[in-house]
Amino acid sequence: MDPxxxxxxxxxxxxxxxxxxxxxxxxxxxxxxxxxxxHMREVVxxxxxxxxxxxxxxxxxxxxxxxxxxGTFGAWLDRLGxxxxxxxxxxxxxxxxVAFPLVQKAARAAFEAVDPQLEDAARVLGLGRAATFFRVxxxxxxxxxxxxxxxxxxxxxxxxxxxxxxxxNLPGRTQTLSVAIYAAVQAGDDRSAGVIVAVTSIVCVVALxxxxxxxxxxxxKTRP
Amino acid sequence: MSxxxxxxxxxxxxxRHFELDVTFASSHxxxxxxxxxxxxxxxxLRAMAGLLTPDAxxxxxxxxxxxxxxxxxxxxxxxxxxxxVFQDYALFPHLTVAQNIGFAxxxxxxxxxxxxxxxxxxxxxxxxxxxxxxxxxxxxxxxxQRQRVALARALVAEPRLVLLDEPFAALDPALxxxxxSELRALQARLDLQMLVITHDPADVEALDGHTIELRDGRVxxxxxxxxxxxx
Numbered sequence: 241m242d243p244x245x246x247x248x249x250x251x252x253x254x255x256x257x258x259x260x261x262x263x264x265x266x267x268x269x270x271x272x273x274x275x276x277x278x279h280m281r282e283v284v285x286x287x288x289x290x291x292x293x294x295x296x297x298x299x300x301x302x303x304x305x306x307x308x309x310x311g312t313f314g315a316w317l318d319r320l321g322x323x324x325x326x327x328x329x330x331x332x333x334x335x336x337x338v339a340f341p342l343v344q345k346a347a348r349a350a351f352e353a354v355d356p357q358l359e360d361a362a363r364v365l366g367l368g369r370a371a372t373f374f375r376v377x378x379x380x381x382x383x384x385x386x387x388x389x390x391x392x393x394x395x396x397x398x399x400x401x402x403x404x405x406x407x408x409n410l411p412g413r414t415q416t417l418s419v420a421i422y423a424a425v426q427a428g429d430d431r432s433a434g435v436i437v438a439v440t441s442i443v444c445v446v447a448l449x450x451x452x453x454x455x456x457x458x459x460x461k462t463r464p
Numbered sequence: 465m466s467x468x469x470x471x472x473x474x475x476x477x478x479x480r481h482f483e484l485d486v487t488f489a490s491s492h493x494x495x496x497x498x499x500x501x502x503x504x505x506x507x508x509l510r511a512m513a514g515l516l517t518p519d520a521x522x523x524x525x526x527x528x529x530x531x532x533x534x535x536x537x538x539x540x541x542x543x544x545x546x547x548x549v550f551q552d553y554a555l556f557p558h559l560t561v562a563q564n565i566g567f568a569x570x571x572x573x574x575x576x577x578x579x580x581x582x583x584x585x586x587x588x589x590x591x592x593x594x595x596x597x598x599x600x601x602x603x604x605x606x607x608x609q610r611q612r613v614a615l616a617r618a619l620v621a622e623p624r625l626v627l628l629d630e631p632f633a634a635l636d637p638a639l640x641x642x643x644x645s646e647l648r649a650l651q652a653r654l655d656l657q658m659l660v661i662t663h664d665p666a667d668v669e670a671l672d673g674h675t676i677e678l679r680d681g682r683v684x685x686x687x688x689x690x691x692x693x694x695x
Contacts, residue, residue, distance in 0.1 A: 360515050361554040365568040366542040366621060374573040379558045 248439060251416040254328060254403075255396035258335035259343075262392050265336075266343030267385055271373065273344075274351035285348075292341040299337055300405025307333070307406065326408045331416060334402035339392035346391070350384025351377060390451040394444055465657040466491040467525055467625065471511050471518035484508065484518075484681040493651065494673025497661040504681040505661040506551070509627045512659075513548050514541035525625050547618035547626035552634055553610050555602035561613050562589065562598040568621040588616040608639050615650070628660045632667060644670040 269288065273281060291299055307314045307324045317324065324330040354377050362372040378385075400418040407414035409423055417440045424433040470487040484504045488495075497505045510516040512523050514530065517538060523531040530544050531537060555564050559575060566576040566585040578599075581589075589598050592612040597605045602613065611631060618626055631647065632640045644667065651658060660671055668675055677684040 355554070357550055357552075357554045358556060360510075360541075361548070361550060361556070362567070363541040364513050364515065364544075364546070364548040365617065366571060368540075368542060371571065371573050375567075375575045376556060379575075 244435060244439060246412055247415050247417050247420040247436070248443070250328060250331075250414075251397060251418075251440075252443070254331045254335055254399075254416060255393050257332045258339055258396040258399075259389055259393045261332070261336045262340055262343040263385070263389055266340055266388070266392070267347045267378075270344045270347035271351050271377065274348050288344055289341045291337050291339075296334075296338060296399070296401025296403075297405055300334060300402035303330075303334060303337070303402065303406045325406055326410060326414060328407065328414055331399075331403045331407035331414055334406050335396035335399045338399055338402055339395040342391040342395055343385070343388040346388025347381060347385045350381035350388075353384070354380045386451065390448070393447055393451075397440070397444060397447070465493060465526060465624070467495060467512075467657070467659065469508070469512060469521075469523050471508065471521040471523065471531075473507065473511065473516065473518040475507065482507075482681060484511075486678065486681070486683055487521075488676045488683055490674045490676070492674035493657050494671055495657075495659040496668055496671050496673045496675045497659065497678055498663070498665075498668050498675050499661075499678035500663055503678040505663075505678055506629055507681075508678070509548070509629055509659070509661060513546050513627060514539060514544050545621075545624050547621070547623035549611075549614045549618050549626065549628040549631055551629040551631075553602075553614035555610060555613055555617070557602055560599050560601055561594055561605065561609075564602065564613055565589065565594075565616045565620055567617055584620055588620055592616050607635050608643060611635065611643055615647075619654070619656075623656075625657045625659065628658060630662055631660060632662070632664070641670075647671075 273285060304325065305311050307317065307330070309315060309318050309323075309325070314325070324333060358376050358380065359372050362376045363369075367375065398418055399416070400422070403414075403416060404419055404422075407416075409415055409419050411420075411423075415423065417436055421433050421436050421440070424430075424436065466489070468489040471484065473484040475482040475484060482504070484507050486504060486508050497508065499505050507516060511518050512525075512530070518531065518533065520533045521531075522529065522533065522535075525544075525546065528545075529535070529537050530539050530546070556567065559567070560578060562581050562585055563576045563578060565588050566582060569582060569584060570576045576585075581598075589595055592615070594609060594612060594616070597609055602610060605613070611634070615631075628647075632643055635643055647658075648671070650656075658673075660667070660673070662668060662671075
């Protein structure tokens, strides 16, 4: 077995990438949905929530079909020299997909709670739509987004099913903590399994405390 | 200084249907749009500021066309040079008083910094005696101070016209009388045209401007109410 820090570093790398991608993608989709006036909105929302309800192995299988060398998208990527199956980048895609609804839902609720009059005020005061988003909507929604990102990070840390399907279990390359625990138990190595479980638990608790400390406290103070 | 407004807009919300058809012109320094709630006052103001696009008509301020449906002119709110004081002030809760006042002076994607305070911001803070609360957030200051912050925030960009939506409704009666005279004193000092909307006849009397009455989305075509100058 590899030294413990190998799967730990890989897991943190995958979870941080997945969280970062979701902070951009999930927040953008959430803002779009919160401002979109159409009855198709809830249909789109339901489709985007699917990763939350589908079994991770099912998601993993879809990814494999889509991104594998014989898949439609995968064949195209292959010609560009990009390989996602059995790579850590594949694990990032799996974790991103699985954690996406957590950021999207939290961010959408946060954007919908922003008083539209504050956005009107910003526009009358001379701001364009983009500046209004970055200076008013986003800061006012930041607490909800932070909470969603924290959940997404925790979910990505623990991702197992979809990751195993698309990235496999290659020690040192795609073996994340969750997969390493499973591998250790399968091999009858209870000592290793116990150590990895303890480390994973500690990392999750630290992440939780860190997020509470990072939350913008000026908002907490000013909200009535 | 002149305002020339003629707008038509059909508003639908669920099964409700409201027709706004407002035409007025005035070169008075204080225009008062008076009417009961639901008469279309706020929607008229929103259309003038560019927050609502009318179906037809025009909005002109000082000869500049801000909106003209037939000519295809529709300036975005930021290019209209119109100040707006919202009914409950719409101060940014995540920014301090000083940051709120300096908001319009920073056009980029970042809010004014907490400590950096330009000369113009300082002047407005001094004028409205907001120095002691400049570092506070809006939830921590009094109603009268909130109104002054909203006014300073709207005026710092030196608009040619400032629109005030029920500026006294959120204040208690004692404060209301004081803020009315404060607003008039402010106008006496600044070269500024104001358009105030109110449902309160006492405001109409105290502001003593060109009063236009709205009812059911239309201007009431009666001789303008002339009230005596209160002392």
